[in-house]
Amino acid sequence: MESSQILIAGVGGLGCSWAMGAWSKCNSEADILLIDADDDSFALAESGHVLKLGTVVDKLGCAALPPLAEQRMRSVSAVVRKLMQPVELVILLTGLGGGTGTGAAHEFARQARLSGAVVIAVAAMPFGIQSTRLNIAEEGFARLDKFAHITVRLSLERLARQAREKGRTWQMGAEWVEDLVDGLVRTLLRMGLINLDLMDLRAIVEQDGKSTLLVGMGDADEPEKILHSAMMAPLEALDVGGATGCLIQIEGGLGMTLSQVDSVARLFTDALDSDAQVILGARVSEDLHNSMRVVTLLSGISES
Ligand SMILES: Nc1nc2c(ncn2[C@@H]2O[C@H](COP(=O)(O)OP(=O)(O)OP(=O)(O)O)[C@@H](O)[C@H]2O)c(=O)[nH]1
Numbered sequence: 183m184e185s186s187q188i189l190i191a192g193v194g195g196l197g198c199s200w201a202m203g204a205w206s207k208c209n210s211e212a213d214i215l216l217i218d219a220d221d222d223s224f225a226l227a228e229s230g231h232v233l234k235l236g237t238v239v240d241k242l243g244c245a246a247l248p249p250l251a252e253q254r255m256r257s258v259s260a261v262v263r264k265l266m267q268p269v270e271l272v273i274l275l276t277g278l279g280g281g282t283g284t285g286a287a288h289e290f291a292r293q294a295r296l297s298g299a300v301v302i303a304v305a306a307m308p309f310g311i312q313s314t315r316l317n318i319a320e321e322g323f324a325r326l327d328k329f330a331h332i333t334v335r336l337s338l339e340r341l342a343r344q345a346r347e348k349g350r351t352w353q354m355g356a357e358w359v360e361d362l363v364d365g366l367v368r369t370l371l372r373m374g375l376i377n378l379d380l381m382d383l384r385a386i387v388e389q390d391g392k393s394t395l396l397v398g399m400g401d402a403d404e405p406e407k408i409l410h411s412a413m414m415a416p417l418e419a420l421d422v423g424g425a426t427g428c429l430i431q432i433e434g435g436l437g438m439t440l441s442q443v444d445s446v447a448r449l450f451t452d453a454l455d456s457d458a459q460v461i462l463g464a465r466v467s468e469d470l471h472n473s474m475r476v477v478t479l480l481s482g483i484s485e486s
């Protein structure tokens with residue numbers, strides 16, 4: 183895959199800020215698109231595509247009005263269609279519960295999918311105590327889930343808790359999102375020992391049922407710790423055991439052996455359905471030394 187075939191898209195304030203962070207983390211080896219009604223989201227974007235929903239009159243965004251954002255997103259569909267021409271994969275990042283992300287994310291996903299792209303969405307859910315926001319977010323999630331191939335449901339509450347445990351402010355939780363996007367982009371862009379390609383990705387994302395993504399990182403000789411770090415993801419509870427599709431990409435330093443690859447792969451796929459379709463990829467990255475990074479995409483998770 184080439185970098186112009188992968189688009190990192192942020193929708194709404196939080197989504198745009200995550201998209202910018204993720205894009206710089208993967209050294210701009212993908213295209214970026216920022217969608218918001220609020221000019222502030224574009225302030226740091228020196229290059230890349232920007233779609234502004236609305237005019238200067240309402241600088242404050244879509245003011246918690248998802249239908250307005252949706253309507254505006256629809257009105258720019260011709261621009262989106264043009265932008266989508268080279269794109270094979272969209273990684274959509276958004277925070278639900280406000281106006282713009284909640285209203286526009288699913289409509290953008292719909293348009294991207296119509297253009298033939300695989301759409302992987304990461305949607306942040308607001309804190310439980312914000313019950314009105316949470317209700318708005320739930321509706322937005324259901325709509326997004328309908329159009330995206332994969333919708334990863336992130337809990338801002340867990341993200342905040344984990345950030346606090348590490349002595350950081352909650353915005354730093356963006357790191358997790360950045361690693362995830364970076365891992366995915368690397369997975370698909372570069373050739374490895376065992377190659378994965380877009381057809382593999384499609385085979386996994388097109389399975390019925392729920393799906394999610396996990397990233398783990400750790401010492402190559404301690405596969406259990408890598409699995410543990412993946413399980414610490416700030417995802418909302420989802421029982422991944424019994425998943426019927428799994429794409430797993432393992433990246434390690436120059437000294438990585440096939441037996442290390444094998445033991446990590448085994449550990450990560452242990453809980454899956456015995457008939458699960460598992461697609462494995464592995465590659466060497468000089469910058470990883472003795473650590474390993476594992477990106478796993480699980481699908482066909484039955485609804486409980
Ligand atoms: N706790 C906390 N949550 C935040 C913060 N910023 C965003 N969020 C959450 O993320 C969700 C989406 O926020 P934004 O991305 O700013 O909203 P938007 O899509 O730009 O929507 P509008 O600005 O209303 O048009 C909200 O529901 C909040 O729960 C923050 O600074 N602190």
Ligand SMILES: [Mg+2]
Nearest residue numbers: 194195220243
């Ligand atoms: Mg906003």
